[in-house]
Amino acid sequence: MRWKITSLIVMTAALLCACDHSVDDKLAAIKAAERSLDMAPAVFAEKFNQTLPEVLFRTKGPGSASRRMARLYVMDVDRFLTNDQPRVFEISVGMTHTTLLGSMTTEGKLKTVGVLLTERTQAARDEFFLCAEATGKVFVNEALLPTITRLTNSALDFPGQRATEVIGDKVFSTEVTGQGLLFQIGQKQ
Structure with a gap:
């Protein structure tokens, strides 16, 4: 027993x-x-802030106007909005309040980073391309504006479908969502 x-x-x-x-x-x-971009949000914000003046200088030309404009796009890490979701960040930059957003892994590293175009004005569109190129330059050191433009046009021509391109070990994609046009960067699976 x-x-x-x-x-x-x-x-x-x-x-x-x-x-x-x-x-x-x-x-x-x-x-x-969970594949991450291997970068913390604070490091991304710092690199974005350093990259943006270079992109502005190239697109808007030299001068004090480019330096003054760069201040409008400074990403303040303390302003990241979590919206009660600990693994999501959202922040608006620029004159037309272009939204930069991202998702994070459980370890706090960025999984995806995106730029959202919500307005149909030319100023909002210009700001979207500026932020998308600066965001892409944080991860890839290539001429990205032609790629971003091609992906954007493809997404607009075929709504509901995601246009993607792999550059190095990163996946760049653009798609029309319910909120607007989303440009997104993630790690290649």
């Missing part, structure tokens, strides 16, 4: 241990599947 109780306790303990490992294995698999 005693050996039955002992074997029952041993079997129960073995089952409990197996359950704990399966949960750990599932959590480890989920964590491994």
Whole structure:
């Protein structure tokens, strides 16, 4: 009788241990599947702030106007809005309040970064391309404006479909969403 109780306790303990490992294995698999851009939001904001004046200088030309304009687009890390979602950031920059948004992994690294165009004005469109190019330059050191323009035109020509292009180990995509036109950068899977 005693050996039955002992074997029952041993079997129960073995089952409990197996359950704990399966949960750990599932959590480890989920964590491994989360591909990040390997950059913290604060580092992204700092690099964006450094890259934007270069993009402005190239598109708007030299002069104090470019330096003054760059101040309008400074991304303040303290202003990241979480909207009660700890793994999402959203911030508006510029005169037309272009929205930069992103999602984060459980470790706090950026998983995706995007720029959202919500207005149909020429000023908003110019600001969208400026922010999209500066965002892309944070991750890839290439001429990106032709790629972003091509992806944007493709997304506008075929609403509901995502236009994508792989550059290095990053995936650049553009699509029309319910909120507007979204340009997004993520890690290649």
